[in-house]
Amino acid sequence: MLLAILLTSAVRLRIGRRWWKGVHWLAYAAWPIALFHALGTGTDTRLPLQLALYAVCLATVVPAIWWRLRHGGPQRLAGRVWGVVASLAVPLMLVAFAAAGPLRGGWAKRADSLPHTPGQSRTAHSVPTSNAQGGEQ
DSSP states (O other), X not given: OHHHHHHHHHTHHHHOHHHHHHHHHHHHHHHHHHHHHHHHXXXXXXXXXXXXXXXXXXXXXXXXXXXXXXXXXXXXXXXXXXXXXXXHHHHHHHHHHHHHTTTSXXXXXXXXXXXXXXXXXXXXXXXXXXXXXSOBO
16 A cells, blocks of 8 residues: 555656545555454464554554544545544454454464365365276375
8 A cells, every 4th residue: 555655646746636635545444454454364463562563553543643634624524524433433443353353362273264184285275186097086
């Protein structure tokens, strides 16, 4: 997403303000998705350093969003209200999600839903081969 922001900023005059702003607004939406993804898929989520990283991330981004919404001007009041609601709801949903899943023991093991047999690679697929007598093995 950062690359998209950099590229659209470099060609802002060619693509127009509307497209440029659209990409930048998508960054606000991508941030909580990335945070939920990191929390839910990481095997190190329960480590104190990782939890501190999530907390610092929330403690810096949410106030930055509030500042941006406060200083955004009087236009588009409905969008700003939704921004405040989302900036309050995302941390609450993140904490509830973490408590219900990733911070509980065995989360990573339960999330690994690929069936496999011992000794077989998780990415290898069992393909029947024929033996010299024409039958399958």
